[in-house]
Amino acid sequence: MITTLHQHESQRSVDLALNMIDIVDRNLxxxxxxxxxxxxxxxxxxxxxxxxxxxxxxxxxxxxxxxxxxxxxxxxxxxxxxxxxxxxxxxxxxxxxxxxxxxxxxxxxxxxxxxxxxxxxxxxxxxxxxxxxxxxxxxxxxxxxxxxxxxxxxxxxxxxxxAPQASGVVKSVRLSEEEWQRTRCMIVDSTFRVIASSDGKTGDLFPLRTDGKMSGFYQTNGDSTVSFALTPGYESYQGLGWYGVIEQKQAAE
Incomplete structure (x- = not known):
């Protein structure tokens, strides 16, 4: 169950995911x-x-x-x-x-x-x-x-x-040292293939559940929360259907 505190943290992660994909969009x-x-x-x-x-x-x-x-x-x-x-x-x-x-x-x-x-x-x-x-x-x-x-x-x-440009984006998300210990920041393409990841692991398919939403968050069956945001595009660049994704394990109580 996601508590009020976890909801606040997860919404912040949605904003950070949107910021990641926005930086990518502006660059592209x-x-x-x-x-x-x-x-x-x-x-x-x-x-x-x-x-x-x-x-x-x-x-x-x-x-x-x-x-x-x-x-x-x-x-x-x-x-x-x-x-x-x-x-x-x-x-x-x-x-x-x-x-x-x-x-x-x-x-x-x-x-x-x-x-x-x-x-x-x-x-x-x-x-x-x-x-x-x-x-x-x-x-x-x-x-x-x-x-x-x-x-x-x-x-x-x-x-x-x-590779180096995208790595710089996903590794520059504003997280505390403690948060980084339990967080993976990613860019996934329209097929949910990981094309950039803060842990350096790319190429795998991430089981993202969007339920048709442009952004949001949900809790996995484990102890992690996934926050995501779809590319909004920038100026004449409409984007390629990519998402910023942040997977974060819950902090110890």
């Missing part, structure tokens, strides 16, 4: 802005338009400069309409130029975007071409002359270095 909203902006970069547009070796090398150098400032990314790829990677920003780390990614769902979705204001985002996954790193991938179409409604000539794919 910026990624959606980045991909749409960089897809209009003149070097990127010219590389895809011509496939000229020198111009694609210039595009790779431009992407490298971007990555030097945006350290949250593992790599940026310029891809032609057939799925061949023409340039990437970290060629010294990832030898992907010339490889074909036409079988990647997010690439096909990027080509199908209706305008330069649109983008696509994928759930957290490992990418073999990035040494199986865990990333959040965003993509959009590259369009002729960089125009918003220009003809689609290729795609830009950007790879957010998910």
């Amino acid at each position: 909203y910026e990624r959606s802005c980045d991909v749409r902006w960089w897809a209009t970069d003149a070097a990127v547009v010219e590389c895809v338009a011509t496939a000229d070796k020198a111009l694609c090398q210039h595009a790779a150098e431009r992407l490298s400069v971007i990555l030097a400032s945006y350290t949250v990314y593992l790599d940026l790829w310029v891809v032609d309409a057939q799925g061949t990677i023409l340039a990437n920003g970290r060629g010294e780390n990832y030898s992907v130029a010339g490889k074909n990614i036409s079988d990647m769902k997010i690439f096909r979705q990027a080509l199908a975007t209706k305008s330069g204001s649109d983008y696509v985002a994928a759930d957290i996954a490992t990418v073999p071409f990035l040494n199986n790193a865990t990333v959040a991938t965003y993509a959009t179409a590259i369009r002729e002359n960089g125009e918003e409604n220009g003809r689609v000539t290729g795609a830009l794919c950007i790879f957010f270095d998910w």
Whole structure:
């Protein structure tokens, strides 16, 4: 039975879960802005338009400069309409130029975007071409002359270095030292797969019970309380159906 004190603690945990997912949403909203902006970069547009070796090398150098400032990314790829990677920003780390990614769902979705204001985002996954790193991938179409409604000539794919960024979020929840001893903070995706966890354990399915609610808490059959909050999205980023989740064992009486 959840006492009045435990109800107060659990509601606080709901607020903390919402804060976690809100931080993630704000961060990923910026990624959606980045991909749409960089897809209009003149070097990127010219590389895809011509496939000229020198111009694609210039595009790779431009992407490298971007990555030097945006350290949250593992790599940026310029891809032609057939799925061949023409340039990437970290060629010294990832030898992907010339490889074909036409079988990647997010690439096909990027080509199908209706305008330069649109983008696509994928759930957290490992990418073999990035040494199986865990990333959040965003993509959009590259369009002729960089125009918003220009003809689609290729795609830009950007790879957010998910693991360290997400770990920082779930480990920075404002809990006391005593609370941390009995608490696990998580981000779970729309299938309830754990994609970030304060204890470092990810990939498992968490048995979250939402009962159709956007947020709430409940007591498990054991001595734990689970508090959760669904992503509310941020600005034009609607989120991917992820939840902030806090599982906390009850304090000793």
